[in-house]
Amino acid sequence: MYNFDEIIDRRNTNAMNTDGFRDYIFHADDSMTFPYKDEEFIRMWVADMEFAIPQVIIDAIKERLDRRIFGYTRIFSDTYYNAFVNWCIRRYGWSFERKHLVMSNGIIPALYELVDYICKPDEKVIFLTPSYAYFKYAADFNHRECVCADLINDNGRYSIDFDDFERKAADEKTTLFILCNPHNPTGRVWTEEELRRLGDICVKNDMWIISDEIHCDLLRVDKKHIPLANLFPEYEKIVTCMAPSKTFNMAGLMLSNIIIPNAKLREIWLSRHYNFDNPLSVAGAQAAYEEGELWLEELRVYLDDNFHFTRDYLAENLPKAVFEISEATYLAWVNLSAYFSKDEDLSMFFAYKAGVLLEGGGMFVQNSDCFIRLNLACPKSVLAEGLKRICDAINTK
Numbered sequence: 001m002y003n004f005d006e007i008i009d010r011r012n013t014n015a016m017n018t019d020g021f022r023d024y025i026f027h028a029d030d031s032m033t034f035p036y037k038d039e040e041f042i043r044m045w046v047a048d049m050e051f052a053i054p055q056v057i058i059d060a061i062k063e064r065l066d067r068r069i070f071g072y073t074r075i076f077s078d079t080y081y082n083a084f085v086n087w088c089i090r091r092y093g094w095s096f097e098r099k100h101l102v103m104s105n106g107i108i109p110a111l112y113e114l115v116d117y118i119c120k121p122d123e124k125v126i127f128l129t130p131s132y133a134y135f136k137y138a139a140d141f142n143h144r145e146c147v148c149a150d151l152i153n154d155n156g157r158y159s160i161d162f163d164d165f166e167r168k169a170a171d172e173k174t175t176l177f178i179l180c181n182p183h184n185p186t187g188r189v190w191t192e193e194e195l196r197r198l199g200d201i202c203v204k205n206d207m208w209i210i211s212d213e214i215h216c217d218l219l220r221v222d223k224k225h226i227p228l229a230n231l232f233p234e235y236e237k238i239v240t241c242m243a244p245s246k247t248f249n250m251a252g253l254m255l256s257n258i259i260i261p262n263a264k265l266r267e268i269w270l271s272r273h274y275n276f277d278n279p280l281s282v283a284g285a286q287a288a289y290e291e292g293e294l295w296l297e298e299l300r301v302y303l304d305d306n307f308h309f310t311r312d313y314l315a316e317n318l319p320k321a322v323f324e325i326s327e328a329t330y331l332a333w334v335n336l337s338a339y340f341s342k343d344e345d346l347s348m349f350f351a352y353k354a355g356v357l358l359e360g361g362g363m364f365v366q367n368s369d370c371f372i373r374l375n376l377a378c379p380k381s382v383l384a385e386g387l388k389r390i391c392d393a394i395n396t397k
């Protein structure tokens with residue numbers, strides 16, 4: 001029903017994906033040159049998708065545009081809450097009270113604020129590594145110490161080192177755990193048993209948990225998401241972060257759901273957070289949750305096919321690469337340690353030698369040497385060209 005094969009021109013839309021890579025990946029300005037024109041790159045880096053958003057979202061935004069006034073806006077009515085909580089009940093069997101939901105322009109800004117609201121200056125933030133770098137940045141920005149708990153990588157299958165995590169969590173100064181559930185960049189969907197073990201350790205140590213669940217709708221077709229808070233309904237010190245931004249490719253509309261059951265923390269948030277919302281984003285997000293399911297289910301099938309294609313292509317053309325199909329996200333996490341040494345800058349190598357923009361392991365805090373992360377959320381023809389360029393560049397180096 002939806003044409004995910006369509007190649008859409010994103011030039012001149014101020015997209016991070018097309019215009020922000022020099023600064024974000026290479027910390028360089030626009031004077032940085034490559035043997036490729038910008039439009040010749042195959043872009044497999046930042047986590048947004050090359051697919052048009054569902055028409056229902058566009059229609060809802062157009063309908064709101066026709067109201068022609070866009071004054072200060074907050075989510076006053078229950079219609080947005082009802083759309084989102086019904087989505088959570090339908091898809092995860094989880095609900096929460098209306099007053100627990102607060103809004104943020106993004107999950108990253110929310111993390112930056114919550115680390116400050118939760119952790120005292122001498123306290124520490126723990127997270128599993130490799131990690132999305134903004135968990136570390138949120139701690140660094142607030143001058144709170146980071147504690148990294150390396151995941152165990154068993155030939156491409158990642159698991160939690162519970163002994164290590166438990167030991168580090170026992171430090172009374174470690175008061176906040178930022179959980180990525182599902183996990184970026186490894187793509188793991190944590191099982192109920194793993195989530196219960198993590199939660200039990202945090203409850204035993206009276207820790208706060210921020211469960212960043214932004215990728216929770218983008219699972220392989222046979223996987224199901226478990227919100228951590230659903231396993232610990234009585235434990236108030238869990239903040240859940242979700243958003244339509246990854247699910248429906250609308251990160252630029254800057255609207256995220258932060259669920260804070262703890263009244264004191266919620267009070268701090270409401271008194272210190274600048275909480276107005278973009279009326280077009282609210283209209284779009286509500287339509288996404290009310291009517292976006294069919295598009296999402298078709299997207300998941302398309303992404304699964306892109307993962308299968310990637311697995312088969314790498315097996316045939318890069319046999320020493322280690323790659324497990326991610327259980328969630330549209331991000332492939334590929335171990336190239338058979339082809340590269342630890343000190344090589346893989347983002348630089350593939351930009352110059354392959355004309356592919358991707359994120360190298362060095363961008364995921366630690367426990368990630370010689371890995372590349374590939375965004376597979378693009379038309380299959382683009383994916384095929386990107387994989388061909390990557391394999392040719394390695395096989396001819």
Ligand SMILES: Cc1ncc(COP(=O)(O)O)c(C/N=C2\CONC2=O)c1O
Pocket residue numbers: 045046047048105106107108109132180184212214243245251256
């Ligand atoms: C785990 C996780 N949390 C939060 C965010 C961003 O939340 P926002 O502030 O946009 O609401 C991302 C986006 N991940 C990206 C974005 O580009 N590359 C990535 O890996 C993410 O992967």
